[in-house]
Amino acid sequence: MTSSEHPGNAAAPTRLLLIDGHAMAFRAFFALPADGFTDGRGQSTNAVYGFARMLFNVVASEQPTHVAVAFDMAGGTFRDRIYDQYKAGREETPQQFIGQIALIQKTLDALGVSWLEVPDYEADDIIASLATRMRSRGQEALIVSSDRDALQLVGPGVTLLQPVKGVTELRRMDPAAVQEKYQVDPEHYPDLAALVGESADNLSGVPGVGPKTAAKWLGKYGSLEGLLEHAEEITGKAGQSLRDHVEDVRRNRVMNAAVTDLELPDDDIVFTLGRGDRAAVNEVFDDLAFGPTIRRDLPAVFLPEGAADEEPGAADVEMPELVRPRGAEIATALSGPFSGGAALAIDGSWELGLGEATRLALATATDLAVLDLTDLDGDAEQALANWLSDRSIPKTAHDTKYAVHELSPRGLQVDGWRTDLGLAEFLCRPDQRPTDLAGLVMRHLQEELETTASGSQQTLDLDGGGSAAADEALARAAHAVHRLEPLLRADLEEHEAQALHDDLELPLAQVLGQMEAVGIQAEDSVLAELDAEHERQQTQVAESAFSHIGGDRINLGSPKQLQEVLYERLEMPKGRRTKTGYSTNAETLTDLFEKTQHPFLADLLAHRDVTKMRQIIETLRRFIAEDSRIHTTFHQNIAATGRLSSNNPNLQNIPMRTEEGRRIRGAFVVSEGYEQLLTADYSQIEMRIMAHLSGDEGLIEAFRSGEDLHNFVASRVFDVEPDQVDGAMRSKTKAVSYGLAYGLSAFGLSRQLRISQAEATALRDGYFERFGGVRDFLRESVEQARKVGYTQTILGRRRYLPDLTSDNRQRRENAERVALNSPIQGSAADIIKLAMLRVDADLRAAGVASRVLLQVHDELVLEVAPGELEQVRDLVVTGMGDAYEISVPLSVGVGVGRTWLEAAH
């Protein structure tokens, strides 16, 4: 079979895109500001614009051959006659929305897209009828609708694209996805909806019954009918509630059943794409005052064949024929077409767990194959293992760490990675949110969208059903990766980031993958014990708090209720303002306590602390896996400075500052077969980088002298002997030192130190007087960044800051602070990344069993095997200390212990 589908080609399989016009227009209206989009004559056009964007995106990425848009008609439907309260209670149509439906229809006319409305019926019924027709013919339908009633239509060949955010981000709902999300098959979704109710339609369900209960019942009795027949058997409150509301449920089920037999025009003639008229489109867009971007993004398929050629860059790229080799064919394919390298895409998703991917797609310029990982015979498996581990065969993926996670548990090791598209994109545009494959395609293959990956979320969230459609989507993803690779390589070159990609980030991704897979052992019993302690405290302190405000049991976690108590009932002086009222944060509460001595405040603060601790403990416990370990995920493409981030759970923010919080670290323990946890951290790495980059002699001397940094700096700033420096002097200069790297302001400093702004200014000026090199460096580096448009780290990692030349003072000053901080924070990130590569390589070379578990920005946590402590300690200290040479020594501290707490130093 072939997967190169040419829209407009009569021989191509038919794929009908069905759009709920009203629902999507309404969503677009709320997604975009009505005041920001007008035609210049007072008519808002935001819904039209958003709708057009959505349409273009979907057509580009889903490649339908036919399109139809369904609208609701004014004047009500048959449903209103069944239930007079149907859709009652909806707010009036916003003034600025009025008229935009007509404009959308005008736009559709120019695009040659058919739109339909049927008196007495809803758009949903039109869509249901057309989708049913397609399904009965064995053809495909794609539905774009925010109405959940459309879920019942999902089935073989019928997929629902639900808007997740705005109108451009769509979630792909196929039968498996519906089942997973709602725990019922699509066919029975209306049963579930009838039980739960639908507030948007003013259909109330069974009180006390949510989707979970409803799904449980339906699972047990098969269907709503089955359930109602056995309604008497259901025990408990929910059962009684069901019996009390049977009539509502029956009514809901009648109302939410889609009509599937409307008489509608035949698609082949009426819904074909390619009947648009560019001149007409331009005229309509002129009228709407749309800019050039959206015109450029108009997919060529809307226009008659040939018309596209007049547009620049409208290349027509054919996808190679898709094959699904099995058994011996796999060995042949891998030693043949793919022996020179390939792009790779893999199914699966984060929720599924690692190693549960079932298919692997490979693409070259001329070949495309999907392999079933669950159906490999011995020879095929060996051939695949050899191919993947052959480092002379270059491989590309959108997310190599993820691919490794899926393949490695199946015993498939990968070597020979050449490009990681996600990392490459990040190095070129670090301030962009991480781009999924579809996003990359949109950015890089604008005019060649025939080859997009469809519906991929961040981790290629393709359905794992093994259907032909899933294979095709996966194949398209691999093909897109292949097409994108040279574009991203060119991008890397343009941003001078090849070395960062090839020698730093890409190798690091493999190290991080291992760290994630290993995880760190966490002792649930320790956490449970801590939690129980905190629970007692929490209750006690809450009771005490309530007693001080007259016994009113307010929600202590609600800022709104706290404001009412503190500022209205108790009439305490109002402090800092927030967007929504007056602040109740710890700083404000502490101030208030000093002023009023009100015991409620002390209890409240204590309650906050203990509640926070319980939250952290509870989150960690939730993430302990079957192997008693916590496997965080490290991200390389989130923090714009180049730092890593960690989530699910975040192990980079485990409490440290207070004794009580630190106890949580006692739950992270060394695992069996290992002897100790070892922590190694850089001391004051950011200030050392500051010394290096600024070349300030005083600061360099401070580090070379080996004296305590803040003591040394304070003695200079306050002009006293080092042994005369008191605690206040030290903490003040320490705050300035740290503030420097953050883009110090007198205001920020004054708040941090709780001193006047005048005093803060004097302090900063005094500091700069003694460390003029630092002042000059900071000033010059901002100017340099303004000139070239970006900042740079010691390894040449760039961060583009267009706001440095903004007319908006707020934006500009913010960009200036970022410009001060990024080279410093980013260089520190570069250095520890180098250290991680080196430590990992050295551990391997030494043939030891010890391993790196975590990175916390300036710290590494390792697990040390018996008898390896001395060797590993030396190796780590050297690896970190010599990771990169700067003009002052990089000092590394080490601690060892059975737990993370004991390993602190």
Added chain:
DNA sequence: TTGTGTACCCA
């Protein structure tokens, strides 16, 4: 349900 704001944990 979903996004937003607030608060607070880390380096």
Added chain:
DNA sequence: GCTGGGTACACAAG
């Protein structure tokens, strides 16, 4: 209102 992150909760939207 001094940098970079992540998570949880309350609350208000749709």
